[in-house]
Amino acid sequence: MTAQTAFDLILRRALLRGAAEPFDIGVRGGRIAAIEPTIRSEAAEIDLGGQLALPGFVDTHIHLDKACLLGRCEHNHGSLPEAIRAVAGMKRDFTVEDVYARGAKVLERAIVHGTTRMRTHVEIDPRIALRSFEAIKALKRDYAWAIDLSLCVFPQEGLTNDPGAEELLIQALRDGGETIGGCPYTDTDPNAHLERIFDLAQEFDVDVDLHLDFDLDPSWWHLDEVCRQTERRNYQGRVAIGHATKLSALPPERMKAATAQLAKAGVAVTVLPATDLYLMGREATHNTPRGLTLAHKLADNGVVCSVATNNVLNPFTPFGDASLLRMANFYANVAHASVGDFDTCLDLVTELPARLMNLRDYGIRVGNPADLIVLDTQDSSSAIAELPDIVMGFKNGRQTFERPRPALFRPGP
Numbered sequence: 001m002t003a004q005t006a007f008d009l010i011l012r013r014a015l016l017r018g019a020a021e022p023f024d025i026g027v028r029g030g031r032i033a034a035i036e037p038t039i040r041s042e043a044a045e046i047d048l049g050g051q052l053a054l055p056g057f058v059d060t061h062i063h064l065d066k067a068c069l070l071g072r073c074e075h076n077h078g079s080l081p082e083a084i085r086a087v088a089g090m091k092r093d094f095t096v097e098d099v100y101a102r103g104a105k106v107l108e109r110a111i112v113h114g115t116t117r118m119r120t121h122v123e124i125d126p127r128i129a130l131r132s133f134e135a136i137k138a139l140k141r142d143y144a145w146a147i148d149l150s151l152c153v154f155p156q157e158g159l160t161n162d163p164g165a166e167e168l169l170i171q172a173l174r175d176g177g178e179t180i181g182g183c184p185y186t187d188t189d190p191n192a193h194l195e196r197i198f199d200l201a202q203e204f205d206v207d208v209d210l211h212l213d214f215d216l217d218p219s220w221w222h223l224d225e226v227c228r229q230t231e232r233r234n235y236q237g238r239v240a241i242g243h244a245t246k247l248s249a250l251p252p253e254r255m256k257a258a259t260a261q262l263a264k265a266g267v268a269v270t271v272l273p274a275t276d277l278y279l280m281g282r283e284a285t286h287n288t289p290r291g292l293t294l295a296h297k298l299a300d301n302g303v304v305c306s307v308a309t310n311n312v313l314n315p316f317t318p319f320g321d322a323s324l325l326r327m328a329n330f331y332a333n334v335a336h337a338s339v340g341d342f343d344t345c346l347d348l349v350t351e352l353p354a355r356l357m358n359l360r361d362y363g364i365r366v367g368n369p370a371d372l373i374v375l376d377t378q379d380s381s382s383a384i385a386e387l388p389d390i391v392m393g394f395k396n397g398r399q400t401f402e403r404p405r406p407a408l409f410r411p412g413p
Contacts, residue, residue: 005040010024011027011045012024012047013047013050014364015051023036025370031368032370034366052380056373057349057373058115058324059110060240060356062106068102070313070315083314096138100138107147110323113324114323115147116147116148116393118149119209121154121211125162126163133177154180156211158186158188159193160188161188178206181197181210185214194222201233208235208240210239213244227262230265230266231264235266236265237266238358240268240356241267247269247293259298259302263302268355269304269305271293275311295331306356307331307345308349326387327349329387331348339385342383343381372393373392376389
C-alpha cells in the first residue's frame with residue numbers, strides 16, 4: 001500500500017494484461033503516477049471492478065477523408081482500379097465541411113470502440129488539393145480530447161504522372177503532415193515514385209507508410225525496391241507497407257525469404273482484412289483465394305505488424321464500424337488463428353501498431369499519458385474470442401466515454 005499521495009484520480013481494481021490480481025492506477029497531471037496493489041488517496045476514484053484495462057487500440061491505417069460515400073455512387077464495381085476511379089470522380093466535389101462531417105462520424109465510432117491513437121491517410125493531388133487535409137487537421141484539433149490523430153499525406157493516383165501533386169504534397173508536409181505515403185502501383189514509373197517519396201521523407205524527417213503490392217500476382221512486386229530504399233537511407237524502423245496481399249500468394253519457401261527480408265530491412269506490414277478480403281480474388285469462379293497476409297505469423301518471425309481498418313462504407317469497403325477489436329477478431333477467424341495466437345492477435349491492434357508508429361509513450365506504465373480503455377472481461381485472450389463490450393475510456397486521465405452494461409428485463413411470475 002502506497003503512502004498518502006496527491007492524485008487527481010484513482011482507477012481502482014484495474015486488471016492489467018499478464019497480472020493475476022487487479023491494481024490501482026493513480027493519475028496526476030494527465031499521466032500515470034503510480035500503479036500499485038492499493039493506493040491510499042482521497043482523490044476522486046472510479047472502480048473498474050477487476051475488468052481488463054488496455055492502453056487503447058492503435059489504428060495505423062484508415063482513410064477518414066473518403067469514408068461514408070456509399071450513398072453517392074452505385075456500388076456496382078468490385079476491383080481495386082474501379083474503386084480508385086469511383087472515388088477519384090467524387091472527390092473533385094469534396095468540400096472541407098463535407099470531409100470533416102464524414103470523418104467525424106467515423107472518428108466518433110472509433111473512439112467509443114476504444115481507439116486512442118490513429119494514423120489517417122489523406123489524399124493530396126490536384127483534384128482534391130488540400131481540402132481534405134484542412135478538414136482532417138481540424139478533426140485532429142477538435143478531437144484531441146479523446147484521440148491522438150496523426151496525418152499521413154499521400155498521392156493516391158500517382159506522383160510522377162500527376163503534375164502538381166508533388167508541390168501540394170510538399171505544402172502539406174510543411175503544414176502539418178506527419179508521415180508521407182505513396183502508391184507506386186498507380187504510377188507510370190513506380191520506382192521513381194518510391195525514390196521521390198523517400199527523398200521527401202528524408203528532407204522533412206518523417207516516416208514512410210506505403211500502399212504496396214495490392215494484388216495476388218507474386219511474379220512481380222515493389223517490395224524489393226522498398227527494402228532497398230529503406231536500407232540505403234538507414235530508414236529501418238521508419239517504413240511500413242499496407243495491404244501487401246502478394247505475400248499471401250507466396251509458396252512457403254518464398255514466404256520465408258520475404259519474411260527474413262522484411263525483418264532485416266526493418267519494414268513493417270499492416271494488414272487490412274476488410275478491404276483485402278473484399279477486393280482480392282474477385283476474378284475467381286470458385287475456390288476463391290483469401291488474399292490475407294498472415295500478420296501474426298510475420299510478427300512471430302520478427303516483423304512488426306498491425307491489423308487496421310482502412311476504409312469504412314465506401315467503394316473499397318462497403319462495411320465497417322471502426323472497431324479494431326472486431327477487426328482483430330475478423331482477422332483471427334480468416335487467418336485460422338489458434339487459441340495460442342489470440343494474444344498476438346490482440347497485440348496486432350495494441351502494442352505492435354504502437355511500435356510501427358514509433359509511439360514512445362504508449363502503454364499503461366508510470367510516466368505515460370493516462371490513456372486506457374476498459375473491457376468487460378477478465379482475460380486478454382477472451383478479448384479476441386468473445387468480443388466483450390468496451391465499457392469506458394480515458395484520455396490523459398479524463399474519462400471520454402462510458403457504455404452501460406445491458407440490462408435484461410425478465411418477465412414477472
